[in-house]
Amino acid sequence: MQSWPAPRIPELPGRGPGLSLTDTATGARTEPTDDGVGRLYVCGITPYDSTHLGHAFTYVTFDLIGRVWRDAGVDVRYAQNITDVDDPLLERATETGVDWRDLADDQVDLFRGDMAALRVIPPDHYVGVVESIGLVVDAVERLVEAGAAYRVDADVYADLSADAAFGGVGHLDHTQMDELFAERGGDPERPGKRHPLDPLLWRGRRDGEPHWDGRSLGEGRPGWHIECAAIAASHLGLPVTVQGGGTDLIFPHHEMSTSHLRLLSNGTGGSEPIRAFVHSGLVGYQGHKMSKSRGNLVFVSALTADGVAPGAIRLTLLAHHYREDWEFTEADLAAGATRYQAWRSAAARPAADADPDRDPASVLHALRAALADDLDTAAALAVVDAWARTGSAVDAVVIDAVDALLGVDLR
Template sequence: MRSWSAPKISRLPGNGEVPRLYDTAAGEVRPTRPGGTARLYVCGITPYDATHLGHANTYLAFDLLNRAWRDAGHDVRFVENVTDVDDPLLERAEQTGRDWRELAAGEIDLFRADMEALRILPPAEFVAVTEMIDDIAVLVGRLRDKGATYELGGDVYFHADAAPKFGAVSGYSQEEMLALFGERGGDPERQGKHNALDWVLWRGERPGEPAWDSPLGRGRPGWHVECTAIALAELGTGFDVAGGGSDLIFPHHEMGASEGHVATGEWPFAKAYVHAGMIALDGEKMSKSRGNLVFVSKLRQSADPMAIRLALMARHYRADWEWTGGRLLAAEERLARWREAVALPAGPAAAGVLAEVRARLADDLDAAGAMAAIDAWAAAASAGDTSDTEAPELVRAMADALLGVAL
């Protein structure tokens, strides 16, 4: 599937540090140790509404990682999916009287435009689930051959007890898993399951729903196995980072890791599981089910996308925080200060600023700390420190290459 256009990235002198990241499975900040090519998989949207600030916050976080890896001298193979067939999409299509394919195509186009405006580096492979149906069915067949599945009412389930490492990604208790599974699209109370935490790999055809022919019978994939199949096809097992919002820790990343482990016999499925925090509005997590969404496309009608980007980076990517209009206003003021400073003919020496920005980003993507270093430089420049004629261009380049902000 077509991705979006890549922004031109400024070149910087030297190289930065290889970033250290908080790995949810390990419960600590750990070094990333990619080979020549860093491999990144980020779970994408279900295109029935796009793109709210929670999405943007997540994709911006992994854009910072992408940029930090590149600055450290690595090539990056970044893969992102689009779940373009799933219950929420089908439900929205029915509610609005639209064909589900038409609805998905329109929202994917809007998502592309939002990502391009925010200067998110595009994935090397932007993969729709509907492009991978055969691969997903083959993976379910491999799991069946391993004895890890069973059928129930025409559906194929993964047996959680067949996964030796089930629970290793989230570290959650059985009670926590059951509660979250029910909240996040699971069916823990379905009668006939071997374990309440077993999950659907292949959903048998239902009247009025899209379905595909496969060796498993006509139907469509379950949610978690989709990303597992795409990641295996595009990155292989043991890739560097699996990323998404913190609401994907369980069940999505937990279950995907188990599928990958059982299918390949290799562990870990991803070397690190990295998660962005949730954004709230009016005291509640921003989500489609609650309807309390702030859409990037609406904000872009009246705000510079670079100010939106700065507003999101002002809080650490792992933090949960609340969106208010004041955050955008503060970001607009910061953007104006930076632009005024880099427009000066000279400013304070900036080599130390570059070193600090790189160090902050290498420390678990501390964008707020990196921005504070540029704030201090801009304040000194505006106060009349004009000792270096090359400094404004260096600051402009680091804001672009490392923070994705066009000045």
Template sequence: MHAWPASEVPALPGQGRDLEIHDTATGGRVTLAPGPVARIYVCGITPYDATHMGHAATYNAFDLVQRVWLDTKRQVHYVQNVTDVDDPLLERALATGDDWTALAERETALFREDMTALRMLPPREYVGAVEAIPWIVPMVERLRDSGAAYELEGDIYFSVEADRHFGEVSRLDAEAMRVLSAERGGDPERPGKKNPLDPMLWMAAREGDPSWDGASLGRGRPGWHIECVAIALRHLGMGFDVQGGGSDLAFPHHEMGASHAQALTGEHPFAQAYVHAGMVALNGEKMSKSKGNLVFVSKVRRDGTDPAAIRLALLAHHYRADWEWTDAVLDEAVERLARWRAAVSRPDGPSADALLAEIRTALADDLDSPAALAAVDRWAAAQAADGGSDEGAPGLVSRAVDALLGVAL
């Protein structure tokens, strides 16, 4: 599966700082100091609907991580999946009369368009669940054969007790896990499971559903969590730097994925840091496909909004915060974009060296994009009020905003 084209990242003078970021697994800040190649895995979409602002906010957060790393003169190895076979996708296809593969391809294509428009840096590997099945099957067989998984009426379940580190990612108690499991795709009430929290690794073929040859597992399709484990292990290996996604993925998805990988390899941890973005709401409720309260990136773009303004609307909120999308949020971003573009259009201006340092400091401080935006606002205000004589300043500001914030002026 192909990703989307990369926008050029301008070169900046000097070098950025190492990133300090909040790690869900420790509950506190960690300093990320990868080697020459920083490794990041971000969980992708289930393509049964278009990209909404909640998606965009999450991918914006991890785009900032990449940009901070690039500014430290590292390379970035970024991997993202597409869950192109799963119950929600099949249910939507059945409800709309679409072929499920055509629906997945159409919505994935629209996602690529949105990511391109928003100047999100693409992954090096962009891999669908269906594409990963040949890697998933032997992993499930190994877990089963080692006693870390078991069969129940043809389905294969992972035993959470096979990983002594289970629970360390989300740091939730068993009752909270059980509630979230039921809400987020698990089946804690199914009779016969060794532990209500045990997640499915391989679903035996159901009538009318797509299925694939699972060798000794029989025909079926993969569970949700093992998909990301197979892709991450194949392309990044154990101990990669950041596992990322929305805060609703901490449990069960990232918790279960870590346990699958740790049981498979005998190594710990799966990822050095688990980083989670906040949720975006509309009309007081989390923006989600199940509730239908979505603002689509493609719709806002079709209405004539510059994608740079959409990105500024996302950047105006700290990535870990839960916030609400409103018309006022977008209006403010449109106005900010106009001010910034007017400021950099002049032939000279106030020195921007200090501004570059401020942006770097803000982003290294747990991706504090609101502080970075405020710093650019101050420079633009000074430009509007008094101007300056530094002929290189507007160009440096434009390059810094592009390279570090992904906003083209």
């Protein structure tokens, strides 16, 4: 799958510090790139209605991680999937009378354009599920052979009892798991399952649905969680340094995809296949989380079509810490636009109007320190706000730093 053009990233003097992040699974701070490699896997879109500000908040967050890692000299290897065949996509295609493949292609194109506009660095591996069927079949067959999966009619389910460490990502109790599994695509009531939480690995062929050759599994299509496990293991290798996404993916998606990886790795990924789980907060609008089912979405493409600068949108998102749940308002966007204009005005200011006592190197140091501290974007924006009150175009190192680290081009 083709991604999108990469933005130019200026070279900065020196190196930034190591990035400390909050691991969802432990609640503790960690610097997971102790081997100098950052294997980043971020769950991608299901392309039937994209890209709203909740999506953008997530992908800008993990773009920041990649930028800070690169500045610290980390070898970044980034993979992102596209769930380009799944129940919600098929349902939307049926509702609208559009072929599911055309709907997916259209929404992926829109997503690419939004990511390019927001200056998000594209993944090294941008991988659709449809092009990964063979990887999924390989993985499911291995789980069946290991006794960690079983059949229910034409379908194949993971046997969670095979994984003693299941539950270690979200640390939820059984009641919470049951509720979220039912709400988020699970089928706890399916007759024949060994346990209500056992997730679907391979959905046997149904009339009117797309299907592929599953070899020993029979014709069908992948389940949700196994696709990310197979793509991450194949395109990044284990252990994955950071598994990322929104907090709504902690359970069941990340809990179950990690369980699959744990059983597939056979110990080759060390004690755990994921070193750290990092999750971005959810964005609300009109009193509720932005969601396709509710329809309370603010689209990046609609904002840019109305003349809102992508840099202003990016600064609107960066004003909120990545782990924060927040409610979008027009005032947020206005503040982002005002900040963006102030920064651009400073970058265009002649040297004669600048403060001669200002030290651009200290601004770079403070910006790096803020971002290395669990992506403290509020502190980082405050550093640049202070510079904008006195800085000018002569401070090329600051302008480059805002571009390289925050992804905002002021030129």
